[in-house]
Amino acid sequence: xxxxxxxxxxxxxxxxxxxxxxWKLSLKYRLYPxxxxxxxxxxxxxxxxxxxxxxxxxAAFAAAAFVSSLGSTRFSNISVIFQNPAQVLSILGxxxxxxxxxxxxxIWDLDWTTKLAGQFIAAGLIAWQGVxxxxxxxxxxxxxxxxxxxxxxxFTIVLVMNAINFxxxxxxxxxxxxxxxxxxxxxxxxxxxxxxxxxxxxxxxxLIAVVLVGACxxxxxxxxxxxxxxxxxxxxxxxxxxMATSAISVTGQINPGxxxxxxxxxxxxxIILPFAVLIIPLLDFGLAVIRRLRAGKSPFAADRKxxxxxxxxxxxxxxxxxLIFYAWTAVASVGCLLTYVFPLYGIEAxxxxxxxxxxxxxxxxxxxxxxxxxxxxxVAAEAEPVAADASVYDELETGPxxxxxxxxxxxxxxxxxxxxxxxxxxxxxxxxxxxxxxPAS
Numbered sequence: 046x047x048x049x050x051x052x053x054x055x056x057x058x059x060x061x062x063x064x065x066x067x068w069k070l071s072l073k074y075r076l077y078p079x080x081x082x083x084x085x086x087x088x089x090x091x092x093x094x095x096x097x098x099x100x101x102x103x104a105a106f107a108a109a110a111f112v113s114s115l116g117s118t119r120f121s122n123i124s125v126i127f128q129n130p131a132q133v134l135s136i137l138g139x140x141x142x143x144x145x146x147x148x149x150x151x152i153w154d155l156d157w158t159t160k161l162a163g164q165f166i167a168a169g170l171i172a173w174q175g176v177x178x179x180x181x182x183x184x185x186x187x188x189x190x191x192x193x194x195x196x197x198x199x200f201t202i203v204l205v206m207n208a209i210n211f212x213x214x215x216x217x218x219x220x221x222x223x224x225x226x227x228x229x230x231x232x233x234x235x236x237x238x239x240x241x242x243x244x245x246x247x248x249x250x251x252l253i254a255v256v257l258v259g260a261c262x263x264x265x266x267x268x269x270x271x272x273x274x275x276x277x278x279x280x281x282x283x284x285x286x287x288m289a290t291s292a293i294s295v296t297g298q299i300n301p302g303x304x305x306x307x308x309x310x311x312x313x314x315x316i317i318l319p320f321a322v323l324i325i326p327l328l329d330f331g332l333a334v335i336r337r338l339r340a341g342k343s344p345f346a347a348d349r350k351x352x353x354x355x356x357x358x359x360x361x362x363x364x365x366x367x368l369i370f371y372a373w374t375a376v377a378s379v380g381c382l383l384t385y386v387f388p389l390y391g392i393e394a395x396x397x398x399x400x401x402x403x404x405x406x407x408x409x410x411x412x413x414x415x416x417x418x419x420x421x422x423x424v425a426a427e428a429e430p431v432a433a434d435a436s437v438y439d440e441l442e443t444g445p446x447x448x449x450x451x452x453x454x455x456x457x458x459x460x461x462x463x464x465x466x467x468x469x470x471x472x473x474x475x476x477x478x479x480x481x482x483x484p485a486s
Contacts, residue, residue: 046235048112048120048247049255052105056259060101064267067097068274076152090272092151095279098260099144102287105256106137123247132249135174136290139167143206143286147279157345160278161203167286168202169195176249176294202289207345208326209285210278211333214351216270218367222325222374223284224261227254227291229378234295236386250295253287270363288323321381325352325373360415369412376404 071091113124146163177198231254267274334344356366384397
């Protein structure tokens with residue numbers, strides 16, 4: 046555990062330093078896109094934070110390899126991760142490729158087909174070197190052939206990459222969600238290896254997860270609202286690539302056929318937990334694809350109807366919308382983890398489900414709170430008698446009504462309601478409302 050924490054610290058420090066450097070260089074050399082007509086933020090913001098995250102991750106892997114080469118008796122078992130160097134190099138090579146594609150898109154706005162082709166190449170590189178779905182924890186099912194295994198692996202990685210990139214629309218959203226999800230997944234893989242290999246706690250899945258935690262923690266200070274630096278497509282795709290790779294590398298370590306009925310849920314954790322930590326990105330991705338296909342558009346065509354936009358439209362502030370995503374991610378991932386951890390310490394797994402239930406109720410109440418406030422305001426407005434003296438609305442006496450006092454609770458006459466974008470600007474006043482809502486498509 047000590048070495049894992051040290052590697053996370055290396056990733057965090059290097060990422061933070063790199064983020065500051067990238068931010069300053071981007072401002073100095075104007076390495077950021079111009080404000081578009083449909084943008085709401087007023088200041089151009091650099092989108093090259095993914096470069097700093099990649100450098101931090103690379104530094105952590107280099108530190109791990111260096112420790113492995115020392116031959117220390119205390120950390121000698123870490124060498125098991127580097128017994129197949131081609132596998133590690135393929136992961137880093139795919140990460141480099143996806144960062145280059147993301148940077149090119151952040152600067153020149155690539156066509157979605159070009160980006161998607163690059164994603165498939167990067168995912169194929171990882172599958173080619175053996176990081177692939179060989180078996181599933183469903184009755185000991187083994188994937189029938191190497192080609193089928195590679196195909197499932199490639200599509201899984203591409204799916205997760207795009208799911209992560211689709212939610213990258215608010216300051217600190219992806220970095221925080223990934224930090225929570227990978228922190229939980231690291232604890233799970235660490236405990237799992239303790240059960241399957243008590244003499245060696247090191248494995249590739251744990252290393253990737255903990256390094257991602259460090260990189261996200263190091264990047265978050267510059268990405269917190271109001272953000273000075275965005276991770277861009279490079280960062281979001283990189284996070285998705287490594288999260289998928291970490292989950293894939295741990296599949297098949299538990300076979301439900303070898304456990305009793307009471308342990309069945311724990312046996313399904315390897316397939317449930319990766320979906321649990323990605324529940325929000327995958328939900329947003331699925332809804333976006335269905336919505337766009339029904340409208341006759343490309344599933345990768347950008348729009349302003351993602352879950353984070355809907356939260357803002359409901360009346361949540363920028364910070365509250367981000368915290369809601371954090372809450373749902375934490376409840377789903379921690380709840381699934383507890384159902385696995387509790388039985389290890391003699392606690393009934395049902396308490397894990399209790400945590401899930403209570404967490405869902407609290408998160409749902411927090412999510413829907415603005416609707417209750419809006420209803421109360423509507424009722425109060427309808428109950429309030431209309432002033433008989435129309436002179437109170439005379440600008441000669443009262444002055445013009447401030448824009449931020451405009452009330453949209455009552456339905457105005459046709460042609461008088463502002464469009465969606467203008468309404469969001471008036472109600473939220475949030476200059477960062479629509480930054481970087483450009484999925485990797």
